Amino acid sequence: MELLRDSLLSAVVLLMQLDPELLFIIWVSVKVSALSTLIASIIGIPAGLLLAQAVFPGKRIVLTCLNTLLALPTVVIGLVVYAFISRRGTFGSFGLLYTQEAIIIGQIILVVPLVTSLTIAAVSKLDERYRLSAMTLGADRVQTALVIFKEARFGIVAAVVAAFGRVIAEVGIGMMLGGNAKGFTRTMTTAMALEYDKGEYVLAVALGVVLMSIAFGVNMLFHFFQGRTRTDAL
Amino acid sequence: MLYEMTGLEKILGGRKILDISRFTIRSGRIYSLTGPNGAGKTTLLKILAFLDRPSAGEIRFCGNPVLQGKSDMLNLRRQVVMVDQSPLLFTGTVTDNVEFGLKMRKIPAAERRKMTIDALEQVGMEHFVRAEAHRLSGGETKRVALARALAIRPKVLLCDEPTANVDSENQKIILDILADINRQEKTSIIFSTHYQSLEQQLAHFCLHLEHGHISEHQAANVYHAELIERGHHRSSCRLSEEVTLTLPTRVVPAEPLFNLRIDQEKIRLADIIGERETEGSLIEGRVARIREENGRIEVKLDAGIILDLMLSRRMYEDRSIRVGEVVAVVIPDDAVHCVPNNGDFRLD
Numbered sequence: 398m399e400l401l402r403d404s405l406l407s408a409v410v411l412l413m414q415l416d417p418e419l420l421f422i423i424w425v426s427v428k429v430s431a432l433s434t435l436i437a438s439i440i441g442i443p444a445g446l447l448l449a450q451a452v453f454p455g456k457r458i459v460l461t462c463l464n465t466l467l468a469l470p471t472v473v474i475g476l477v478v479y480a481f482i483s484r485r486g487t488f489g490s491f492g493l494l495y496t497q498e499a500i501i502i503g504q505i506i507l508v509v510p511l512v513t514s515l516t517i518a519a520v521s522k523l524d525e526r527y528r529l530s531a532m533t534l535g536a537d538r539v540q541t542a543l544v545i546f547k548e549a550r551f552g553i554v555a556a557v558v559a560a561f562g563r564v565i566a567e568v569g570i571g572m573m574l575g576g577n578a579k580g581f582t583r584t585m586t587t588a589m590a591l592e593y594d595k596g597e598y599v600l601a602v603a604l605g606v607v608l609m610s611i612a613f614g615v616n617m618l619f620h621f622f623q624g625r626t627r628t629d630a631l
Numbered sequence: 632m633l634y635e636m637t638g639l640e641k642i643l644g645g646r647k648i649l650d651i652s653r654f655t656i657r658s659g660r661i662y663s664l665t666g667p668n669g670a671g672k673t674t675l676l677k678i679l680a681f682l683d684r685p686s687a688g689e690i691r692f693c694g695n696p697v698l699q700g701k702s703d704m705l706n707l708r709r710q711v712v713m714v715d716q717s718p719l720l721f722t723g724t725v726t727d728n729v730e731f732g733l734k735m736r737k738i739p740a741a742e743r744r745k746m747t748i749d750a751l752e753q754v755g756m757e758h759f760v761r762a763e764a765h766r767l768s769g770g771e772t773k774r775v776a777l778a779r780a781l782a783i784r785p786k787v788l789l790c791d792e793p794t795a796n797v798d799s800e801n802q803k804i805i806l807d808i809l810a811d812i813n814r815q816e817k818t819s820i821i822f823s824t825h826y827q828s829l830e831q832q833l834a835h836f837c838l839h840l841e842h843g844h845i846s847e848h849q850a851a852n853v854y855h856a857e858l859i860e861r862g863h864h865r866s867s868c869r870l871s872e873e874v875t876l877t878l879p880t881r882v883v884p885a886e887p888l889f890n891l892r893i894d895q896e897k898i899r900l901a902d903i904i905g906e907r908e909t910e911g912s913l914i915e916g917r918v919a920r921i922r923e924e925n926g927r928i929e930v931k932l933d934a935g936i937i938l939d940l941m942l943s944r945r946m947y948e949d950r951s952i953r954v955g956e957v958v959a960v961v962i963p964d965d966a967v968h969c970v971p972n973n974g975d976f977r978l979d
Contacts, residue, residue: 526719533680534732535709535783548722 400598408603418579419600423607426584429497430565433504438557441509445516445556446542450528460517466510471503471569478503478574495576500584503570508560515559519552520545551623558619562612632694633658633787633819634679639688641674641843648674649685650843656821658693661813661833663850664823666840672823673716675840676789679821680713693786709736712785716792718776720764725756725775728764732783750782751775754808770801777808788812790822806833814970851939856891856969858883873935876912876962882969890970897966898940900950901959911963914938918956921947932960 411419448459480486482493482502493499523545531544546553568586575582577591585604592601634656641649648671656662656679666672677683678690681697681704690697692707712732720728729750733743751757754774759767767775773793780788793809794802810833812818821838834850859875860867866880868891876891883889901913916934923929928947932938940960942950952958 524719526715526717527721529677529682529713530715530719530721531731532682532708533711533713534779535705535712535735536731537705537735540735544721 401602404598404602405606407599408606411599411603412606419603419607421580422583422585422588422604425497425582426565426586426608427611429500429504429571429584430561433501433564434508434557434561436501437505437508437512437560440505441512441556441560442516442546442553443542444509445513445553446520446545448513449517449520450542450545463510463514463517467514469507469510471507471567472573474503474506475570475573478506478570482574494574495578495582497575497582499574500571500582503574504564504567507567507570508563511563512556512560515556516549516553519549519556522552523549554619554623558615561615565608565611632656633692635691635694637689637691639678639690640686641671641678641683642686643674647843649678651688651845654845654847656819657836658819659813659817660819660835661809662819662821662836662838663834664821664838664840665825666823670840671843672840673791675845676713676791676821676823679787680711680789681708682713709783710785711787711789712780712783713789714773714776714780714791714793716795718772720767720772720775720779723764725751725759725762725764725767728775729779729782731779736783746782746784750778753781753812754778755804770797770804773797773801773805774808777805781808781812784816785818787819787821790820792824793822795825809833850892852893852895854891854893854936856889858887858889871935874914876914876967878912878967878969879964882964882967884969892968892970893938893962894966894968895939895941898938898960898962900942900946900952901961911961911966913959913961915957915959918952918954918958921952921954932958934960 448456448463478499479494482488482491482499484494493502527548528541528545531541536544566586568590571577571582571584571587572590575584575587577583577587583591585608589601589604589608592598592604632655634654636651636654639649639651639654640647664672664675674683678685692710697704697707721731726747730743730747733746738746748757748760751760754777756771756774756778759771759775764772764775777790777793788809790809793805797805809820809822813820822834835853837848837850839846839848854870856868856870856876858866859869861883862880864880865877866883867875867877868883869875870891914934916932916938918930919933919937920931921928924941926944928942928944930940930942930947930952932940938960950958
């Protein structure tokens with residue numbers, strides 16, 4: 398308990414001093430997580446809208462596969478992506494291994510199923526009359542999808558927030574594909590794992606505090622937006 | 632013909648919901664669609680709105696075959712609009728909702744704004760332009776949903792239970808709107824209803840759906856009329872050899888032949904046979920049928936024309952009329968609605 402208290406106090410001091418190393422790690426983490434969430438959302442939201450609306454043979458199997466991918470361990474993603482981007486891999490010539498781009502690729506694979514599944518859940522909960530109203534008023538497929546997106550926006554934003562929370566907290570992909578290189582690919586989680594191995598708890602705790610603060614901040618922002626919009630609508 | 636259906640079937644969950652061998656719906660008319668719960672009224676409306684596909688059969692719309700699943704479905708949907716029984720408005724203002732269909736059709740903003748205001752004026756909701764759609768009451772929501780449908784000036788308006796779950800004031804407003812747009816815009820209207828008396832006053836033809844089969848009969852109290860004398864204040868119109876009504880000249884169309892509808896709610900029994908009625912017409916007839924409907928008494932009178940009237944239970948018990956008895960009824964002026972008999976609207 399004493400260890401945690403001392404580490405916490407030292408971490409607060411470190412944060413207040415705006416330690417450049419600490420700030421860079423935070424920056425890399427936020428940048429990589431934001432980019433991977435953004436790209437995963439660009440892929441996952443339309444895919445979710447499409448899958449929720451479409452009727453085709455084998456849809457149930459596709460949804461089962463998607464749900465299975467939610468449980469995909471980060472180390473498995475790390476291994477598979479590694480096999481493709483390592484020097485002997487198919488995309489080895491691009492020199493992606495141990496770069497921030499490699500982490501982003503791995504994290505996209507991690508959260509696309511999450512964004513897609515949660516979008517499907519959000520759209521499926523939406524009243525069917527929104528779709529029918531849009532269609533009878535002359536909306537084409539894309540216009541109907543935009544109406545559905547607008548009406549299901551809270552659920553879809555929740556999916557994006559969940560995806561961001563998932564990637565900013567993951568460690569396996571960052572470690573295996575990023576390599577935890579100081580000043581390049583060191584993220585908050587990989588740095589915490591390293592500091593823990595070294596027995597240096599101060600930086601680990603400071604990063605933990607920042608990580609939790611970011612997650613808290615993002616969720617607060619989401620709830621603030623959701624609450625304000627719903628109050629406006631009442 | 633507006634719609635022609637041949638061998639139309641709809642199967643849901645292994646059950647045949649619709650089984651229509653051959654049926655046609657004419658243009659420019661108002662049709663009511665009745666039937667018990669689960670009869671397939673909403674399913675039929677969705678098929679007519681091109682929102683659902685039949686399991687089998689052919690539909691022709693304005694003479695052209697509807698190719699299910701082809702790209703022309705969007706074009707067909709843009710000529711027909713359906714208003715749900717409990718319509719949902721999109722998030723945003725009333726204006727956002729009413730101009731939605733116009734935006735889908737890429738109407739320029741200035742024209743869109745004018746059409747939106749016109750549609751809101753049609754339903755008496757022009758003061759709600761900036762109101763948040765989700766703040767409206769049930770009746771107001773229905774009226775805005777109707778404005779949203781009317782803004783796009785559809786060829787066909789399909790309404791699922793247009794007056795369900797709204798107060799009597801809004802019911803009357805909605806029915807008046809439907810009558811007006813049919814008269815002014817020549818919009819074909821098909822609406823489903825549970826109520827035998829209220830909305831059916833509006834319909835030129837009544838469709839009944841039961842066990843998936845559809846049947847049609849002419850709406851109650853709708854007649855051909857011939858102007859026989861145009862007076863300064865009142866004019867005489869003949870409905871049959873035996874029946875002539877005198878009507879205020881201002882409500883009688885210019886043409887000598889027109890259609891005339893008598894509101895069965897407003898007809899009342901005369902106190903004595905031979906009573907004089909200054910603001911209406913008095914006719915006598917033999918009671919052909921009496922039946923109860925939703926606590927009220929429907930009487931069918933053979934007076935040279937078949938005249939349906941609705942009586943309150945109290946009036947029926949006070950007068951204790953019987954089948955075969957000759958009674959006199961007063962048709963007040965405000966019970967009579969004249970419709971010009973032009974090319975688009977003609978009773979067969």
